[in-house]
Amino acid sequence: MSTRALMRKLEDFEGPRLVPLGGDLYGASFFLMKLLPARFMLERATERGLLRPGGTVCESSSGTFGLALAMLAVQHGYKLILVSDWALDRHLHRRLIELGAEVTIVDRPALTGGLQQARLDRLQEYLQEASGSFWPSQYYNSDNPLSYGKVAEQFVDRLGKVDCLVGPVGSGGSMSGTSRYLRTLFPDLYAIGVDTPNSVLFGQPSGKLNLSGLGGNILPTNVDHSQFDEVHWLVPAEAFHATHDLHRKHGLFMGPTSGAAYRVAQWWSRNNPGKTVVALFPDEGHRYAETVYDEKWLEKITGWSELPKASPLAVGTPRAPMSGWSRFAWGRRSFDDVLGQAND
Amino acid sequence: MPIGAGYAEAIGHHGELVQGLFEDDGVQMRRALVSLPCRQLRSKVRFTPNSSDQLIVMPASREKAKRAAELTVNAFGRPGTGANLEIDSNIPLSRGMGSSTADVLASILAVLDWLGIEAASHDVMQIAVSAETACDSTLFRQQAVLFAHRDGVVMEAFRRPLPPIDFISIDTTPGATVDTLEFATARYDQLEIESFRPLRGLLRTAIKSADARMLGRVATASARINERFLPKPRLAEIETIGVRFDAIGIQVAHSGTVVGLMFDAMDQKASENIKRATAALKQSGFEPAVFRH
Numbered sequence: 264m265s266t267r268a269l270m271r272k273l274e275d276f277e278g279p280r281l282v283p284l285g286g287d288l289y290g291a292s293f294f295l296m297k298l299l300p301a302r303f304m305l306e307r308a309t310e311r312g313l314l315r316p317g318g319t320v321c322e323s324s325s326g327t328f329g330l331a332l333a334m335l336a337v338q339h340g341y342k343l344i345l346v347s348d349w350a351l352d353r354h355l356h357r358r359l360i361e362l363g364a365e366v367t368i369v370d371r372p373a374l375t376g377g378l379q380q381a382r383l384d385r386l387q388e389y390l391q392e393a394s395g396s397f398w399p400s401q402y403y404n405s406d407n408p409l410s411y412g413k414v415a416e417q418f419v420d421r422l423g424k425v426d427c428l429v430g431p432v433g434s435g436g437s438m439s440g441t442s443r444y445l446r447t448l449f450p451d452l453y454a455i456g457v458d459t460p461n462s463v464l465f466g467q468p469s470g471k472l473n474l475s476g477l478g479g480n481i482l483p484t485n486v487d488h489s490q491f492d493e494v495h496w497l498v499p500a501e502a503f504h505a506t507h508d509l510h511r512k513h514g515l516f517m518g519p520t521s522g523a524a525y526r527v528a529q530w531w532s533r534n535n536p537g538k539t540v541v542a543l544f545p546d547e548g549h550r551y552a553e554t555v556y557d558e559k560w561l562e563k564i565t566g567w568s569e570l571p572k573a574s575p576l577a578v579g580t581p582r583a584p585m586s587g588w589s590r591f592a593w594g595r596r597s598f599d600d601v602l603g604q605a606n607d
Numbered sequence: 608m609p610i611g612a613g614y615a616e617a618i619g620h621h622g623e624l625v626q627g628l629f630e631d632d633g634v635q636m637r638r639a640l641v642s643l644p645c646r647q648l649r650s651k652v653r654f655t656p657n658s659s660d661q662l663i664v665m666p667a668s669r670e671k672a673k674r675a676a677e678l679t680v681n682a683f684g685r686p687g688t689g690a691n692l693e694i695d696s697n698i699p700l701s702r703g704m705g706s707s708t709a710d711v712l713a714s715i716l717a718v719l720d721w722l723g724i725e726a727a728s729h730d731v732m733q734i735a736v737s738a739e740t741a742c743d744s745t746l747f748r749q750q751a752v753l754f755a756h757r758d759g760v761v762m763e764a765f766r767r768p769l770p771p772i773d774f775i776s777i778d779t780t781p782g783a784t785v786d787t788l789e790f791a792t793a794r795y796d797q798l799e800i801e802s803f804r805p806l807r808g809l810l811r812t813a814i815k816s817a818d819a820r821m822l823g824r825v826a827t828a829s830a831r832i833n834e835r836f837l838p839k840p841r842l843a844e845i846e847t848i849g850v851r852f853d854a855i856g857i858q859v860a861h862s863g864t865v866v867g868l869m870f871d872a873m874d875q876k877a878s879e880n881i882k883r884a885t886a887a888l889k890q891s892g893f894e895p896a897v898f899r900h
Contacts, residue, residue, distance in 0.1 A: 269634055307797075412801030416808035423812045423821055444805050447828045 268309040268316065270302050272338045277302065279414065279544070281421050284513055288532040288540045289422065290525065291414070292515055296545040297331035297401075300436050303410030304399040305335060319344065319396040321389045323382040325351040326476055327546050328401050328434075333362035344393070346385045348378045350475055352550055377469075377480045401434045402483030408440030415444035422539055427453040429528035430543030431477050431520035432464055435486030437543055442490040453538075455493045455531060456593075457523045459502070465494045465593070466581030466602045473564075474499045476520040476545065488601070491593045495527045495575055496585050500566035502526070503555050506548070516548040519555045526588075530574060612655040613721025617712035618745050619648030619698035619705040621776055621867050621898065622860030624769070624822060625810060625829040627803040628795050629753065631762050636800070637755040638792070639762050641810065642705065642743040643772065643826075643858055643867065645898055650696035650709035654717035659689030669694050672710040675738035679718040682734065683726065692717070701784035703863010708743045711735050732759040751814050753807065763807075765814040771872035771900035772819055772855075775885055777893050779839040780864045793836040793861075802832065819871035823856025826869060830859040839866050844891060852884035872900045 277299040279291035308314035317340055322332055325347040336343040343364040347356075351368065359366050367389075373380035390398055401407050414437070418425050425445055430438045442454040461470030462478020465488070469480045477497075497505075499519070506522025509515050517525075521544035528542035554560050561567050566587070575590040581602065583589070593601060626640035654676060662680075664673035672694055680688050692714060698706035715734050719726055728746055735742045736759030744754035753763040795803075806825050813821035827846075834842065839859055846857055849868045853876065858867045868884060870877040881897055888895040 271634060406797075409797055409801055412804040415805035418808070419805050420808035420811055423809070423816070423818065444802060447802050447831075448805055448809050448824045 268306065268339075270306055270335055270339045273298055273302070273334060277413065278417050281417075281541075282513065282515060284525075284529070284542075286532055286536065287538060288528055288542070290509075290513070290515060290521075290528075290542050290544050291418070292517065292521075292544045294547060295327055295331055295334075296437060296543070297328040298334065299413060300401060300407045300410040301328060301331035301335055301399065304401070304404055304406045305332075305339075305341075305397075307406045308397050308399070314341070314397040315395065317341065319393050321386055321393065321396050321398050322346070322401070323379075323386045324401075325382075326355075327550075329359060329364070330355060332399065333359050333364045336364065337362050344389050344396075346382045346389070348382060350378075352554075354553075355550055379479060379481050383481075401436065402479075402481070402485055405485070407434060407436035407485050408443065408487065411437055411440030412444050414441050418445065418541055419448060422541070424449055424539060425452060425541055426538035427455065427528075427531060427535065427540040428543070429455040429524050429531065429540065430457065431524050431545065432456040432458055432486060433476050433479060433520070435464070435483050437545070439485060439487035439490050441543070443487070446490075453492045454490050455495060455527055456491045457495050457497065457520075457527050459523075460496050460498055460585040460589075462496075465491075465496075465591070466598070467496065467585070468582065474502055474519060474523075476518065477502070477523060482598070488593070488598045489595050492595055493590060494581065494593045495588065495590045497523045497526060497588050498566060498586070500564050500569070501571050501588050503561060503564065503567065504571040506551075506555055509544075510548070515544065517544045518546040518548055518551055520545055522555075527575075610656075611721060612653055613717040613719070614651075614653050615713045615716030615720050616649050616651045617709040617716065618644055618646050619650070619696075619709045620743060620745050621645045621648075621774065622703050622858055622863055622865055623829070624826045624858050625753075625803075625806055626861040627806065627829065627832065628800050629762055629803055629807060631755075637762060638757055639753050639755045640744065640861070641751060641753055641769075642745050643774070644745050644748070644769075645704070646900075647898055648698040648704060648709070650694060650698060650706070650713045652695075652710070652713035652717040653693045654690055654714070654721050655693070656688055656690040656721065660687050661689050662692060663690070664692040664694065666694065669710050671707055671739040672714040675711040675734060676714045676718050678734045678738055679715045682730075683719065683724050684722050701863075702778065702865050703860025704865060705743050705745060707739055708735065708741075708745065711738050711742075712746055729760070735759065753810070763811075765811060767814055767817060769814060770817040770819040770822060772822070773870045773872045773877055773881060773897070773899050774858070774867040775870075775881060775888065776896045776898055777845060777866045777868070777888065778864055779841060779845075779866055781894065783864060793833070795832075799832050802828070819869075819873065820855045823854070823869050823871075825856075826858035827856040829861070830857050830866075833859055833861045837862065839864070841893075842866060845888070845893070848884055848887045848891065851887065852880040854880070854884065867898075
C-alpha cells in the first residue's frame with residue numbers, strides 16, 4: 264500500500280448537485296468544481312513524494328483553481344503561492360489573502376502566449392527559488408482529468424445511462440476526464456466541449472479573451488481532443504445571457520461558463536428528445552456579482568443589447584472567423600487530424 | 608459420544624460481474640468483487656462426527672474444506688472432535704468458479720448445522736478467509752454485495768438481490784487451469800482504479816432498479832479492464848456473437864478461464880436469442896453451456 268496523505272476535509276464540497284432542467288436535461292451544479300482535481304493532484308503528489316507535510320504549493324491561477332488550492336492549503340497545512348494577473352477579481356483577491364495565500368500579480372504580457380505565459384514565466388522563478396515546492400500544473404498534470412472518476416460515478420449513480428455530456432473547456436480536465444470515464448460504460452456517449460472565439464483550444468486563432476474560465480491562449484495537454492464529438496464557441500454576451508436565463512428559469516446562480524454550457528446543452532437536448540444530457544456547471548455566481556450580474560457592467564459588453572441567437576451557426580473549420588455562437592463537428596479526432604493541414 | 612450429522616450446501620459461481628479496487632468508508636482501498644452466482648453448481652457437504660479424534664475429509668485433496676471444518680469446530684464446538692467430512696460437488700475445479708470457496712462454506716455450514724448454531728455471516732466469512740485466504744460473495748443470496756474477498760468483509764450491501772441473468776458459459780482455455788491464489792494479483796494503474804468508481808455507481812443503479820442491461824455494461828467494462836491481467840482468448844469474437852443476438856454483456860472469471868455471455872432473463876426473446884447464440888458459438892468452434900438464473 265502506498266503512503267498517501269489524505270485531504271478529505273472538504274470532500275463534501277467536491278461533487279455536483281444534479282438539477283433537472285426540463286425534459287431529460289440535468290445540470291451538474293458545483294459549488295467549486297476545482298476542489299476535486301486540486302485535492303486529487305495534491306494527494307497524488309504526496310504519494311509520489313513531491314509534496315511533503317507543510318510544504319509549499321505554487322500555481323498560476325486567476326480563478327477558481329487558485330481558490331480551491333487556497334482552501335485545501337488552509338485545511339491541510341500547506342503554504343501557497345499564486346501567480347495571477349489583472350483579471351483576478353478584487354473580492355477573490357481579498358479572499359485568497361485571508362486564506363493565507365501569497366498572491367503575485369503579473370501585469371505585462373509575454374511576447375507570445377500573452378498574460379498566461381507571463382504568469383507561467385513568473386511561476387518558474389518561484390519554483391526555482393523555493394526548493395521542494397510543488398506545482399500542481401492543472402493544464403499539464405494528467406492527475407487533473409484522472410480525478411473525475413468520482414463525478415462520473417455520481418452521474419451514473421443518479422441517472423443510470425448518460426447519453427450526452429456538455430461542459431466548458433478551460434484546462435480540459437473535467438470534460439476530457441469525465442467523458443473518458445463515462446465511456447468505459449457507455450462508449451456511445453456524445454461529448455460536447457464549449458469554448459469561446461479567440462481561444463486556441465480547438466483551433467481558433469489566438470486573440471484577446473473576455474470570458475474568464477473559458478478557453479485560453481495556450482493549448483493545455485489536458486485537453487484530450489479525441490474525446491469531443493462536437494465543439495461550440497460562444498461569445499461573452501451569449502454566455503452572459505444564458506447565465507441569467509439559468510438563474511431566472513431554474514434558480515441556479517452560477518458563473519458564466521455554466522451559462523455557456525447550459526445554452527449548448529439546452530439546444531442539443533431540444534434536438535435530441537429522450538436522450539439524457541448532463542451539463543457541467545463549474546462554479547457559483549457570487550464571484551461575478553460586480554460583472555456578469557451587474558447591469559451597468561453588462562451594458563459595455565459587445566452584443567449585450569442584442570437578442571441572443573436561438574441556435575448556432577455550423578462552421579466548416581474551427582479557424583473560421585466567429586462573430587457569435589458557432590459549432591463544428593469535431594468527430595473525436597486529434598487536434599492535428601482536424602487542423603494539421605491548416606497549420607502547414 | 609457425538610451423535611447425528613450436519614449437512615449443508617453452498618453454490619459456485621461463474622466468475623464475477625465486477626472485480627477491482629474500491630475505496631471503503633475509511634478511505635482505504637480494498638480489492639473487492641461481485642460474484643455471478645450459479646445455483647446449478649453446488650458443493651454438498653455432510654459432517655458426521657465419530658468417536659475418533661481425527662477429522663477425515665473425502666475427497667482427501669480438499670484440504671481447505673477440512674481446515675475450515677476444524678476452525679469452525681474449534682470456534683463453536685469442542686476442539687478435537689473426530690468426524691468424517693464428505694464433499695460432493697459438481698463445480699469444475701480451477702476454472703475460477705468458486706469450487707474451493709463453496710467446499711469451504713458448505714463445510715463451515717455443515718458443522719454449524721450439526722452444532723445447531725446459526726452464526727452471523729460475518730463470522731462465517733472470517734473463518735472462510737482464514738481457511739483459504741480469499742473468498743467470494745455467493746453466501747449473500749438475499750441481497751447483492753460488493754465483497755472484499757481477501758478481507759472477508761462486505762464493502763457495500765445493495766438494496767436488492769441481483770436481477771435475474773441467464774448466460775452462456777464458454778471456457779476459453781479448456782486445457783489450462785488457473786490457481787486463484789497462485790495467480791498474481793492485478794496491479795491496476797490509476798486510470799483503472801478511478802474507472803472502478805463509475806462502475807460501482809452503475810452497479811448500484813442497476814441493482815436498485817433491477818436493470819439487467821445496465822448490469823451487463825458494468826460486467827463488460829470490468830471484463831475489459833481485466834484483459835490486461837488475465838486475457839481471455841477470442842473474447843472479441845464472443846462479444847461480436849453476443850451483439851448479434853442481443854446479449855446484454857459479457858462477464859469473466861477474473862482469476863479463471865470462463866467467459867459468460869449474459870442475457871436478461873426477464874426479456875421474452877432471451878430464450879430464442881440464447882438458442883441462436885449458442886448455435887453460432889458452436890459454429891465458431893466454442894463449447895457453450897447454458898445456465899438459467
